[in-house]
Amino acid sequence: MLVLGIETSCDETGLALYHSERGLLADVLHSQVPLHALYGGVVPELASRDHLRRTVPLLRELLREAGIDIAELDGIAYTAGPGLIGALLVGSSIGRSLAFAQGIPAVAVHHMEAHLLSPLLDATQPRFPFLALLVSGGHTLLVRVDGLGAYTILGESVDDAAGEAFDKTAKLLGLPYPGGPALARLAQDGRSARFTLPRPMTAKPGLDFSFSGLKTQVRLLIEAHPQEEHRADIARAFEDAVVDTLLIKCRRALAQTGLHTLVVAGGVSANQHLRASLAAAANADGFEVRYPAPQLCTDNGAMIAYAGCLRLMAGERVGPDCGARARWPLAELPAVQSRSGGLL
Numbered sequence: 001m002l003v004l005g006i007e008t009s010c011d012e013t014g015l016a017l018y019h020s021e022r023g024l025l026a027d028v029l030h031s032q033v034p035l036h037a038l039y040g041g042v043v044p045e046l047a048s049r050d051h052l053r054r055t056v057p058l059l060r061e062l063l064r065e066a067g068i069d070i071a072e073l074d075g076i077a078y079t080a081g082p083g084l085i086g087a088l089l090v091g092s093s094i095g096r097s098l099a100f101a102q103g104i105p106a107v108a109v110h111h112m113e114a115h116l117l118s119p120l121l122d123a124t125q126p127r128f129p130f131l132a133l134l135v136s137g138g139h140t141l142l143v144r145v146d147g148l149g150a151y152t153i154l155g156e157s158v159d160d161a162a163g164e165a166f167d168k169t170a171k172l173l174g175l176p177y178p179g180g181p182a183l184a185r186l187a188q189d190g191r192s193a194r195f196t197l198p199r200p201m202t203a204k205p206g207l208d209f210s211f212s213g214l215k216t217q218v219r220l221l222i223e224a225h226p227q228e229e230h231r232a233d234i235a236r237a238f239e240d241a242v243v244d245t246l247l248i249k250c251r252r253a254l255a256q257t258g259l260h261t262l263v264v265a266g267g268v269s270a271n272q273h274l275r276a277s278l279a280a281a282a283n284a285d286g287f288e289v290r291y292p293a294p295q296l297c298t299d300n301g302a303m304i305a306y307a308g309c310l311r312l313m314a315g316e317r318v319g320p321d322c323g324a325r326a327r328w329p330l331a332e333l334p335a336v337q338s339r340s341g342g343l344l
C-alpha cells in the first residue's frame with residue numbers, strides 16, 4: 001500500500017510517501033522558521049497561509065522526486081490534530097479533497113501517535129510493549145504502549161510542555177525563536193551547578209510533570225544576575241533541571257511498569273544533553289533507549305504517512321465529521337486489532 005502523508009499542524013509543512021513493503025520512498029519539508037522568527041513565535045494565521053501556499057507545490061516536488069504518479073497512491077493520511085486549527089484545516093482539506101478526487105481512502109492521523117510510532121520507521125523496530133516519553137512543543141507524555149492505539153497515559157504535564165518551557169525560557173534569556181535548540185546551544189557553554197533549579201514534582205510519587213514554575217525561577221535568576229556573563233550558566237541550570245526531571249520520571253515509570261524499552265520522540269528528543277543522560281541511565285539500569293532518526297525527531301510528513309499506513313491497512317477510514325481537532329486526547333484513539341484478533 002502506497003500512502004501520502006501530510007503534516008501541517010504547526011510550523012512545518014511536511015509531505016512524504018510511505019510504502020508498506022518498500023518503506024519510506026520520499027520525504028519533503030518546508031520549515032516556517034524564518035517566517036515566524038520576526039515575531040518571536042508562531043503566528044497561527046501566517047502559519048495557515050503558508051501551509052496553503054506550500055502544500056501543493058511540495059506535493060508535486062515529492063512525486064517528482066520519488067518518480068511516482070498521483071494515480072499510484074492507495075491512500076492519504078493527514079494530521080487531523082492536535083495543533084493549530086487553521087493550520088490543520090489546510091492539510092485536512094487538501095488531503096481529503098485529493099483522496100476524494102482520486103477515489104482512494106483518507107485517514108485522520110493523531111500527531112502525537114505519529115511521533116510515538118516514528119522510531120518504528122527504523123530498520124530494527126522496537127518491540128511492543130514499550131514505554132514512550134513524548135516531549136514536544138505542545139505535549140509532555142509518558143505512555144505505556146502495548147500495540148497500535150493501545151496507549152495508557154501514565155503521566156503528563158499539568159501545565160507547560162517540556163518544549164514550551166524551553167521556548168518560553170529561551171525568550172526570557174533573549175534568544176531567538178525557535179528557542180529550544182538556541183537554549184541548548186547556549187547551555188553548552190554554561191557550567192553545571194553554578195545555579196541550581198528545582199526538579200518539579202519529583203519529591204512526591206506520581207508520573208506527572210510541571211514545568212511552568214521553572215521559567216519563573218529563571219526570571220528570578222536573571223533579575224538577580226542580569227549580566228551577560230551569567231546567561232549560559234542560567235541556560236545550563238534550566239536544561240539540567242528539565243533533563244533531570246524527565247530522567248527521574250522515566251526511571252520511575254520503567255520501574256513501575258517493569259518495561260525494558262524506552263522510546264523517546266518529539267522535538268525535545270533532539271536534545272543532546274537529554275540523550276546523554278538517558279544513555280548513562282540505560283547503561284546503569286539495563287534498559288534500552290530508542291529514538292527516531294534525527295530528521296524525524298521534529299515534525300515531518302514521514303511519521304504521518306507511516307502511522308496513516310498502519311491504520312489504513314487495518315481498515316480505518318476518516319468519517320464525514322472528522323476534519324480537524326485542535327484538541328484531541330491521545331487516550332481517545334481506538335486500539336487497532338490485527339487480523340488474528342490481537343493487538344497490532
Ligand code: KG4
Nearest residue numbers: 136137138163180266267268270271298299
Ligand atoms: O515535535 P515538535 O517539532 O513540534 C511539536 O509537535 O510541538 O517539537 C518542537 C519543540 C519546540 O518546543 C522546540 O523548542 C523543541 O521541540 N526542541 C528542542 C530541541 N529541538 C527542538 N528543545 C530542546 N533541545 C533541542 N535540541
Ligand code: ZN
Nearest residue numbers: 136267298299
Ligand atoms: Zn510534533
